[in-house]
Amino acid sequence: MEQQLIPADNAFQTGALTKHTLYTKYSGMLLGYIAEVVNNNKLAEQYLVDLFTELNEPQIKQLTQPGVNTFIGLQQMARKKLAAFVATLADCKPDERPKTEPIKNSYIERMNAEQQFVFCGIHYHSKTIGTLAIELDKTEDRIKQILKESFTIIRSTRDTATVHK
Amino acid sequence: MIPQQFINSGILEAYVTGSASEQEVQELLYMKATYPEVDEALAELELDMELIAREMAVMPPPGTWGKISDRIDDLILRPSEEPVPYQARQQQKEQTYNNGSTQTGPQYIEVEGESSHMRIHKAWRWAFAAVFVLGKIFLGCAIYFYLENRQAQMQMQELKTELKQLKK
Known part of the structure; x- marks a missing residue:
């Protein structure tokens, strides 16, 4: 019994160590993303705690594999966790929803209103391409193109910043 | 494509x-x-x-990792939930029933843990520390009063001896 428990505990501790490494590296970025979605710092912190507590060994192995972007993997996990929260917001009447302030980000600020609406709608408010197509009265392919344009702006901002450095 | x-x-x-x-x-x-x-x-x-x-990164509050760490510790301390070899114990029970009065009587599942270890809340460490410190204080007091008592008895003995000598 004792012999069986020791490796399990060690596995947990190793997991906790790796978790701490991941936490040190990505918690700020994840908290910034979650806070933008839930618009409540306490709740965002709670989601962050849940995310890292529930992170298990196989998931950590998968996230830290070569060729895998660890942050994107963690962000996708956060997005899954936030899906229920976003769904409850969708059920609210428009005047009951928490008011969202315009997102302050130098990359997003360079986008035009339509690009911001599509990018932030998908990325921060988990809207589907179909929903946005209906809201903007455009085809889904057009929404994808607008999203692509948003990324072109992010890329150009990034390249400009790199050149100035 | x-x-x-x-x-x-x-x-x-x-x-x-x-x-x-x-x-x-x-x-x-x-x-x-x-x-x-x-x-x-x-x-x-x-x-x-x-x-x-x-x-857009936001620095997490200082205690956030502590909360995660505490919850991970709770998971570590939770005893493993490996299935108990129920079959073997059932066979044991069947043997008991066979030796006893009836074979078709009610079958009970033993709920007492087999582990010899006990898990307690971290808050108890202060209670244990207090008990330890009080124990040391009582021990000190006991030694002190024992020595005091012994000295007093010796002085009484001396006084009695002196009194006897004076009476003579």
């Missing part, structure tokens, strides 16, 4: 923002594995997403 057409379709952007459909995800994974240019374009988009997140 030609890789460049696929890259221009906007599916990669939909994927990194979590809005791609299941079919699109499958298609993307295939294209990613087949064409290095798709893999490269996806890696660039992921980097873009990371840059946005980096700019």
